[in-house]
Amino acid sequence: MEKLGKNILIDLSAGGMIGFSILHPVSMLIQHGVNVLQHPIGHYFFSSMSLYFTLLGCFLGILSGVFRIKLQNQNVRLKEQQKIINEQNQSFEASITYARHIQDSMFTKEQEIKQYLPECFILHKPKDIIGGDLYWFRKIKGKYFFAAIDCTGHGVPGAVLSMIANDLLNEIVTEFKIYSPDLVLNKLHLLFRQTLHQDKNGNMDGLDIALCCFDKKARRIEYAGAKNPLIYIQNKQIQIIKGDRISIGGYNGFNSPGFTKHILTVNEPSMFYIFTDGFQDQFGYDDKGKFKSHRFRKLLLKIHELPYIRQKLELDRTFESWRSTEPQTDDVLVIGFKVG
Structure with a gap:
């Protein structure tokens, strides 16, 4: 007053x-x-x-x-x-941020992976502090499993699904002792639907995945994919193995959809890439549209002979240059590893 x-x-x-x-x-x-x-x-x-x-x-x-x-x-x-x-x-x-630390603690550290696959890199750029893209790695009986996974959504909902997917994959290979990538995905589909009770509550969340199993002794790569492909470059020639056109969980019903296994024998040095769609779907500044898959493949072909650290830096630089002032569209995950 x-x-x-x-x-x-x-x-x-x-x-x-x-x-x-x-x-x-x-x-x-x-x-x-x-x-x-x-x-x-x-x-x-x-x-x-x-x-x-x-x-x-x-x-x-x-x-x-x-x-x-x-x-x-x-x-x-x-x-x-x-x-x-x-x-x-x-x-x-x-x-x-604390949830991000918890999420990160569940995933195998990149330096630990390099003990088994020295020439590899992981470019992981969540759209938010935490995200729905995750990489999964396990070494079991001389075989190395590597997966690039894209869960529905991003942020907190995507992160929750990513932790569910991480736990289910660990359970499949350690408890059920399933090692063939196609059978792993079949089992993952069933367990994912059971965990979210999708047959009862109508929840349609799911995930896309590219899963590789590298048998170092046999020099053989086995791959199966739910939408996410595998790209490999050998003798400067780029090859694409597409995943099946179905996702894990979601609308695909309770029965196993039956994923396809592809087998590659690696007799020459080859660079392999598995990834989610975040890089390709990124919009560029000044109305340049999406980066798209054809630019992404050309970029991989251009950088595949560089040291793995340089490849990761070049991918990151290209992504940031493309989007410039545009907001990041989605989570981004690109994994590259050399065999031979």
Whole structure:
């Protein structure tokens, strides 16, 4: 109240001063220049104009003070609300960041993978702090399993599905002892639907995956894919093995869809790539549209002979250059590894 009274007093004084110092001289000019002053009523009217203007200025000053203090109070409330929102955002971001640490702890570290596949790289760029793209690696009985997985959505929902997929894959190869990529995907489809009770609640979430099994002793790569393909480059020739046109879980029913296994014998040095669709689907700045698969294949062919670290850097540089100021469209995951 003290602040309100002070502000009103200031505006009242300012209004009175404006009314007297500016409008009073105007009234004096009118009094000296208009013939109506010859009449007693006209003289009284114009001699009182300065008082009227002064009172009007005071009245307007009071209104100004009232509205100004209301505006100040609104600004205070807005600042308090903004502070609460900022604190909530900071708390939410801290929680998501901590969830990212939990998610990362579940995945095999890249340096650990390089103990078995020295010439490999993983470019992983979630759209948000956490995401639905994940890579999965396991070494079992001399075989190396590598997968690039794209779960429905991104952010928190995608991250939850990614952790489910990670646990199910571990269960399939360790508990069920299934090692053939096509059979792994068949089992993953069934377990994924069971875990989410998709036959009962109508949940249609799913995932796309490219799964490779490398038998180092036999120099053989086995691959199966749910939409996500395998690209390999040998003798500067690029080859594409497409995955089956079905996803894991979702709309494909409770029965196993029957994925296809592809077998490659690697007799010459070859570079293999598995990936999700985030890189290809990224929109470029200045209405350049999506990066698309044909540019992505040309890029892989261009960089495949570079050291693996350089390949990863070149992919990242190209992606960031393409999108520039455009927001990232989706999670991005590209895995490359050399055999031979």
